[in-house]
Amino acid sequence: MRKYFLLLLLFVNLHPLHAEDGYRLWLRYDLITDAALLQDYRTHISGIYITGESATMAAARRELTTALTGMLGKTIQEQPKPQGGTVIAGTATALGPLLPKGSLSATGEEGFRILTTAGRTIITGNTDAGVLHGVFHFLRLLQTHQPIQTLDLSSAPGIRYRILDHWDNLNRTIERGYAGFSIWDWHKLPGYLDRRYTDYARANASIGINGTVLNNVNANALSLSPAYLEKAAALANVFRPYGIKVYLSARFSAPIETGGLKTADPQDPQVQQWWKDKVKEIYSYIPDFGGFLVKANSEGQPGPQNYGRSHADGANMLADALAPYKGIVMWRAFVYSNTNEDRFKQAYDEFKPLDGQFRDNVAVQVKNGPIDFQPREPFHPLFGAMPRTPLMIEFQLTQEYQGFATHLVYMPPQFREVLMADTYAKGKGSTVAKVIDGSLEGHSLSGIAGVANIGNDRNWTGHPFGQANWYALGRLAWDYTLTPDQIADEWLRQTFTNDTRFVNPVKAMMLASHENLVNYMTPLGLHHIMGYGHHYGPAPWFDKGARADWNPVYFHRADSAGIGFDRTATGSNALAQYTPEARRQWATLDSCPDIWLLWFHHVPWNYTLHSGNTLWNELCKRYEAGVQGVQTMCNTWDKVSQFVDEERAEQVKMLLQIQLTEAGWWRDACLAYFQTFAKMPLPAGIPAPAHTLEYYKELQFPLAPH
């Protein structure tokens, strides 16, 4: 009979009407396919016992019931009292004597402990949210086929604020969104609560995300109006049980635009009072409101400099209004003026002098690199340079510069490269990670933000593998010591299958994908050579931008002598913003690894690199290697997609073909263009561009998403 049962469940899991459309993300909870393991799990899990009646514990109860029923193929219910095989969940306080002795001090406010005792599994923590995180961790163990007989583990987040930034506009368009449109259906809020809101919260809670900024940093002041606060409050109500707080991007000029004031000067008492009143109003709608994210005096946004005040003046005004409610300000350091100064240097120049001037509840949010989320960037020179200020790091999950949602790019290798980079701010080992987790300078405010790649596509992220980057952001924010390999492994097992014939080759493909991307787009330290405005495709020739530093030619500086941006002392001297130890790695042609070369040096075309190739030849080979890398991904996928569902197999196959085409386009267009300067032939094995340079220059994409 059991065999019959399993057969039927198999039939149902394969049922074409319930296709794998990707909506379930990594929380699929399908029947455990390993028969021995299933038997083992069934033996060790007989039911659940939940203590606590909060909305968070209700969420834990629902998740456990649904997940265990799905994975074990039998109905898992609450038991009136614990018995052998009971999964017990509750805070230490609620569990009381059910909990054996043992400290929970290491789990903090959001962490958890899972342990097996007397044949029961206990999931606990100091708070309901901690318990919920533990529940998701336990389910992850099952989904990834880990043993659960004798568990004893504790976990607590290494970073306090783990946040998704949505660049979502109130009309549901998304700036740099490639997975459809905003999942926030503002018009129907607050009356209509899309089921997706709950599933969004579940997904985030499962990876430890605890905050979401609902609206674009290029903000509309209307988002702070009562009508929209009521809508945001409805979302906050959905998210609250999952331990997720709502934040809003604040438009600095809102006191003028919606408050009727004549100024937004942060030193103006009326302005200060307006924000105090506004914050009070916000907390009347959202009692646990998280705070503001602010983009000020950047790319046309208003800010304190409009009134001769500093970023600190602006941030502190908001921080003072938020402080009574324990809200925070995340003030972005992504600023650059229309000057002749190297854009690389401007954020540092503006912010470093302000170190020590910010209130305790302000974090300065710094992008991973000094330019703008390029395929590869050196770590931002502000990391380590503002010891008296908590710095958050901002990564970009949406692939603005990384092929949109049609390229398979697994970003954790890039994230790790930055997090593990050594600033030498307090000597060797002063990694970026230690700056942002607060440990280097003893800050308690610490944060990681990811610009979300989420839209209303059925599978959330457009590309099925885009989900991995969302997943990884949460996992890394919780524990940045996790390696890209570990994260890819657990994501693949939950999202696709535990079959190692699939997991191992696909993991290898993911781990190689970022370097691949760098190769076919911006090898050897090239950066910012994409199409103008929409950022789709290559346009290294573009020089018609409204500002010099919006032009690719500003960044690559190719000429008959060579290519690259001299940021040494003979050039912009941006390198001087790093500590001597840090800058040393890049400072000379000899010391600088090939992959960073053109970030810091203008290099002759025939210069011999560490690889032994001339610059021109190496450039050609890297572009070609990138394209070949995509071809390898296509080949791998064709071999292993048989182990997963037909729908996603076909989706990924189509997307890889697009990526292959576009990788070839990048190679051909860039080499055709750079060859006009290098004036050297393509080395053996590099195919001639498919079209003339003029063809590539004339391509227009007026309707590409942007």
Added chain:
Amino acid sequence: MRKYFLLLLLFVNLHPLHAEDGYRLWLRYDLITDAALLQDYRTHISGIYITGESATMAAARRELTTALTGMLGKTIQEQPKPQGGTVIAGTATALGPLLPKGSLSATGEEGFRILTTAGRTIITGNTDAGVLHGVFHFLRLLQTHQPIQTLDLSSAPGIRYRILDHWDNLNRTIERGYAGFSIWDWHKLPGYLDRRYTDYARANASIGINGTVLNNVNANALSLSPAYLEKAAALANVFRPYGIKVYLSARFSAPIETGGLKTADPQDPQVQQWWKDKVKEIYSYIPDFGGFLVKANSEGQPGPQNYGRSHADGANMLADALAPYKGIVMWRAFVYSNTNEDRFKQAYDEFKPLDGQFRDNVAVQVKNGPIDFQPREPFHPLFGAMPRTPLMIEFQLTQEYQGFATHLVYMPPQFREVLMADTYAKGKGSTVAKVIDGSLEGHSLSGIAGVANIGNDRNWTGHPFGQANWYALGRLAWDYTLTPDQIADEWLRQTFTNDTRFVNPVKAMMLASHENLVNYMTPLGLHHIMGYGHHYGPAPWFDKGARADWNPVYFHRADSAGIGFDRTATGSNALAQYTPEARRQWATLDSCPDIWLLWFHHVPWNYTLHSGNTLWNELCKRYEAGVQGVQTMCNTWDKVSQFVDEERAEQVKMLLQIQLTEAGWWRDACLAYFQTFAKMPLPAGIPAPAHTLEYYKELQFPLAPH
């Protein structure tokens, strides 16, 4: 064992991970829940046998296999040869001797015949598309729990062109779209084919839709460029097996905008040649391209009148280019100039004189009423007035004027009211339906178009009940003699459940919903009194529009003497555009039914209506009745939603609450405003408005979808 099997399938159907999110529309194919019927179907269906290897027959094979497997709870496979219980599908030619004698002449090119013979069910037709339609009909019989033991039925469409018009822009916004954004992901086409495209085609084929206009009538000339033709061709390839052709909205000035010409004058030989070349190019991408839909010289769109030419000149130029390929032109009659003439009359005035001047492959597409898809409109006076021209009718499924996607409004009663209206063009019985099906004047070109209410919301139409209007459009275009009751019945059974405890009360609620809407929005013949621009909510006071006839005050004409638009001989005399017999019903206060009154008469506030109430009192009572009708829907739903899945039950509940709130808003705002003219008290039982008139006037919705 069978009991165990059924229990398991039930468990699976209720599995929360496979929620009823509405994506499956009316093609759910879940296990037949009536045990006796399931037994009966299993006895009569043992397998399938498909003759024919075309893509269309492959689609039929997939659909039968999936659907029968799902509904019967056992794997249904192809059999090597027919036996007892085989469902046989193929064209008459392909079936050969398998088909008993009997004529298929009545089924035409797209119809089908289904009959039981020798214990087998045969689904056949003259074409593969006909067979596919038959397959969907057979599956509908099963899904609605009809007997299938002794079938013998034939069906053929009463209308030749059964079309959805998408007002979708190339940037994926949708004009008047309330269910998310365009399902056409232009940027990822042609490389990425969303599974949704196939499901869209399946859904349409199942109801007999055979054409889709991909892009907005306010067209972008880029949609005719090679890059976008390649994308449209990819969609056409997906739709073709389902008997669905692709059409495009053509921008009349495309020869200038993308062709580099200085004019778009239809008499200019270069322009004519440009369109001939363009059409040839289109057919090189899409060999079965359907043709053009054109909005010309209307609301700012370019057209032949820009060059002193007529609509016929413009349409004929395109028709000549399309004729060699059997393409058609659908030329819209929705035109009105910024003049003092009653907007009601302008389309008739412009088009009637052109009767007889259009090519054979041109249809003039006329909206159901003379203004613009109002909750209720009299039939358009052009119907019956252009005997030598095929007229298509255009309905609007997207609820621009009917509460967006948050109001439950089942539109077939409105559609039927228009289709069954008598034009008296050739004496009694000259219904609008007979005009548009071509039978009145012997036209072979006949068509019904619906402006789609489809977006990328998970459930396609935003409101789960919006699906019913899409469904009904197809079913009515196939057979307009189907009653709203019949269509609601079959839609509910397929989409929700066959449980009559649910079907009967919900059907009654659907059938009453349109009159309800008219009551709480625009009772007694009021029209066009909604918010400016976005058309959200009431704004009868609005008088600041850029043109007079964009203002509500233009249409209701309320003053101290009364309310309503005098369209008799003492007024605009629009009534003269109807035949004497048709106009008689509306011509005098005495003859005019209350529901049409203010369309045609300016009526004193204290005039006594047929109901016995004064106009003012009746107006108040109708508004209140509309609100109470929504309350009744809420109550009904609360009682019966237990019979359906929790997810959609909750969705509809939330939406009904929004509808109730907004119905009250309409009542309160309109009565507060009209009372300033009527200067009479609210009759007993009508609640005072919740807010002051000023409050309603000051409401702003800058970000409402539009």
